[in-house]
Amino acid sequence: xxxxxxxxxxxxxxxxxxxxxxxxxxxxxxxxxxxxxxxxxxxxxxxxxxxxxxxxxxxxxxxxxxxxxxxxxxxxxxxxxxxxxxxxxxxxxxxxxxxxxxxxxxxxxxxxxxxxxxxxxxxxxxxxxxxxxxxxxxxxxxxxxxxxxxxxxxxxxxxxxxxxxxxxxxxxxxxxxxxxxxxxxxxxxxxxxxxxxxxxxxxxxxxxxxxxxxxxxxxxxxxxxxxxxxxxxxxxxxxxxxxxxxxxxxxxxxxxxxxxxxxxxxxxxxxxxxxxxxxxxxxx
Numbered sequence: 433x434x435x436x437x438x439x440x441x442x443x444x445x446x447x448x449x450x451x452x453x454x455x456x457x458x459x460x461x462x463x464x465x466x467x468x469x470x471x472x473x474x475x476x477x478x479x480x481x482x483x484x485x486x487x488x489x490x491x492x493x494x495x496x497x498x499x500x501x502x503x504x505x506x507x508x509x510x511x512x513x514x515x516x517x518x519x520x521x522x523x524x525x526x527x528x529x530x531x532x533x534x535x536x537x538x539x540x541x542x543x544x545x546x547x548x549x550x551x552x553x554x555x556x557x558x559x560x561x562x563x564x565x566x567x568x569x570x571x572x573x574x575x576x577x578x579x580x581x582x583x584x585x586x587x588x589x590x591x592x593x594x595x596x597x598x599x600x601x602x603x604x605x606x607x608x609x610x611x612x613x614x615x616x617x618x619x620x621x622x623x624x625x626x627x628x629x630x631x632x633x634x635x636x637x638x639x640x641x642x643x644x645x646x647x648x649x650x651x652x653x654x655x656x657x658x659x660x661x662x663x664x665x666x667x668x669x670x671x672x673x674x675x676x677x678x679x680x681x682x683x684x685x686x687x688x689x690x691x692x693x694x695x696x697x698x699x700x701x702x703x704x705x706x707x708x709x710x711x712x713x714x715x716x
Contacts (some may be wrong), residue, residue: 471505
């Protein structure tokens, strides 16, 4: 196992390349977790999540969780552990400018609690994390540069959070803000279950049970928040994973079809062409 760790104040950046690792009792700091290839498993109480490339997991500081890698090929992971005071200061810095100038250190509120979920890794945040990965591999000790990277990671995570949580909760057709937040939290659990088990034969009843929603309630609210049904979301996840395998591996198309959970190669090719305007072979 190749493991590197850099401390940035009370924050920590950790990079690992390994076949097998296991950590338990992780808690005390907010964390962003990403894998650049392969998969990593996380357990949060009864929730079991599988992290794949092109996604990341964000966890709160008070969450007790474990992580595990068990792979026949090397898996590259990156984790950022944010000190709660760093997050609280970041939250505080987003207040009005005049207030910040008058009371720059007046922390009189608790650290925030985010919806813990698997989020899409793309855009500026993906660039931030790739840059951090390069810095830690080069053993950089430039604290100013590293702090700047951590600040940018948070800034861009908040942008993702607003898009994936705040705006989606607002689109739910309920009057109560508390109800909207709770429904979105349960939908996030359903979404995470689909992402973590996309290559299996998932039943709608299983998804609804995991989210503690009735089947029809799940269907209705999922359409409101994500503008698609659970089945449509599952199909998109499978196609995205197929794109990853086509781009980053030499697996034959027929094998990829089975790996991502499709039963029929011809229907996979048709769905792929309709979604991305090229055949799997042309994309590769």
